[in-house]
Amino acid sequence: MKIKTYIPLILLALTSSLGFAQQTPASAQKEAMTITGATAHIGDGTVMENTTLVFENGKITALGGPDTPTKGTVINAEGKHIYPGFITPCSSLGLVEVDAVRASDDQDELGDMIPHVRSLIAYNAESKVIESMRPNGVLLGQISPKGGRISGTSSVVQFDAWNWEDAAVKTDDGIHLNWPSTFRRGRWWEGEARGLQPNKDYTKDVGEIEVFVQNSAAYNKGTTNEKNPVFDAMKGVFSGSQRMFVYANGEKEMIDAVTNLKNWGIKNVVIVGGYNALKITDFLKAQNVPILVNLPHDLPSLDDDDYDLPYKLPKLLTDAGLLVGIQNIDAANFQARNLPFYAGQVAGQGLDKEKALALISSNTAKILGIDDQYGTLAIGKSATLFISEGDALDMRTNKLSHAFIDGRMLSLETHQTELWKRYMGKYNGK
Structure with missing residues (x-):
């Protein structure tokens, strides 16, 4: 009994000590x-x-x-x-302290369509990870939720504050949507073959997003005395005051996402990831869609891709005339401090050094809608x-x-x- 009593106290002391910066x-x-x-x-x-x-x-x-x-x-x-x-977008900085301690992990909430969940109020401005960003020049970030289909709402913060209220630079700047993939890995535990295979539920998954978005649009166009916080949280993406950040990498996924979302009345769409965006640059330019590409310190996704595709992708997309920023959603939180060196890697691939700098400064500020001040x-x-x-x-x-x-x-x-x-x-x- 004593051991069971002491273990929670030890964990509480551990998480408390890790939760405060110096x-x-x-x-x-x-x-x-x-x-x-x-x-x-x-x-x-x-x-x-x-x-x-x-x-x-x-x-x-x-x-x-x-x-x-x-x-x-x-x-x-x-x-x-x-x-x-420098500005790091699509980050869960301040939402996770210790991966193995669930109580310190607020990046992924329960639910599949939860645009009303605000990551800002879970942001820990006193995180030790936050303070480690500043010595490399990373001074602002977009704190974004993860998980589910619609993960929630992000906000932009500065990295020197007492609490989330002091940190906020732009509250509720965008909603984050994980677009379904046309391929998925086989569920071997259900007798499916291992490896990638077509996602038979793709059309159904897209249909669920459509129903939710259209219901949200109808709610925000109508007049009712009954408050629906879930649908109400979508109001900004229809008015254009918020951006819809869509996580997608395949050609079909990006085309479907941009086309459908705009047809459903969502004005500002940003692609996050965009691994195959180089194949549809004309489409993305015509739709005025910016891209937050994944970090260039990565391996190619497919066997027949150029070995250095992740390294040079931001340069190739910039050369194609797209508005490009760099994010590191797939990396550990602490790697956000390497943001300037990701841009330096792209400069090493032939992009002009000042254009590479824009990938983590002016371009990202424009994409997040804070370029009037930052x-x-x-x-x-x-x-x-x-x-x-x-x-x-x-x-x-x-x-x-x-x-x-x-x-x-x-x-x-x-x-x-x-x-x-x-x-x-x-x-x-x-």
């Missing part, structure tokens, strides 16, 4: 700041040498050459580089940016000296840097 969120900007002498990577393809950048009250107020008047505290960044804060360095926009000693897309030179979110100077210390210093001192004999 750093206190920065206070609001109190005085003007000026950064001088740096090379500014604007995020839209533009590069400015020997830049002077001024920000106050959380907004950029001046951006120009060395003759630009300075104001307030001056940071000499000669020989360094300024970048807009994603580029511009007068009037949020001072969410960082200073790197070298090229931020290269893991050898991505070394941040300063980082700011809405003008607030962040601590770049994390539990990992503290452990590094501790054990470097030990093994150096200090």
